[in-house]
Amino acid sequence: MKRIVATLASVATLFSAIPAAAQKAPPTVTVAPDTDPARVAAATRLIALMHLDATLDRLFAQLTPVFAQGVIGALSGDESGRTLLAALDAKPDGRERFSAILSQEYLASIRRRYPEIERGAAAEYAAAFTREELEAIAAFYSSGAGAKLLRLQPELQQRMSARGQGLGRVAGAEAGERAVTRATREILGRTDRPAT
Template structure:
């Protein structure tokens, strides 16, 4: 579950780059921050991030349902086949995405608050002006493709790291039983 929250934490932490804290809100800065956040299409970004996590999340839900002692036998019977697991996984994905999307307004408002807290009114307007520029519009248009390519590169790197680390992990775990554990 913590892994699912990491992209959200990164998304909300990203705006916190102001070098000096802005002056107290003159009243309209939160509205300017909301305008900026509206341009960022955060809901699209969240959909992309959470959709990428859904295979892992749905697999964890299926496993939890398979091992829950209080799960009805009919559900366990359905989960006994690959087809049933796929069906339950699809239901879990639909319900989890709906639950995430129901929380997008709160996430978007939290992002606006972070921008308001970290940027002055003039800085927010400058950022908006950038996103209204041809380069900013192009960045917003290309962002999903860039994220997908970076995600694919990250997955490949993760697989490579896993393949490199697994033999060492296995050796260390096996050494626990022989009393020869090394760090």
């Protein structure tokens, strides 16, 4: 059991690093100790108005199945993990139920950290904007157009994501085909097209 827990911990650590490693490191912005408390309060109000928790729910709902599959994949590489997976496979829908439990527990753990994420977001906003700018942004989000943007943004993001996924599939297929051709030529020194 200790080996399984250690495997789970290592997967969680690896999983949390994937999004960060895929991006360039953002500049570090911290709120200086002498930052005006009114500025931090304005940033905190703005974060609440933006419903960051709902945005995080949508984001992590998409990532939880990936996390679950990562854990299952890591368990497959360990003898005690394989034993656990074999026992789960012996039960009706055991693997699927385990995957669902992993997803639920991951999301619950992330949600417990939302206050910390929101405080961090407020600190970043307070460092990037003046109190007046924060209040102006909040005023916009409280206006008719701003409130509509906040209300429609999840739907718009979902549509844009679907478009991006479609374009990503096309680009991936094109890139894969070109990469095989180039690797055949540049690495293997052949001009013929390998069978795929």
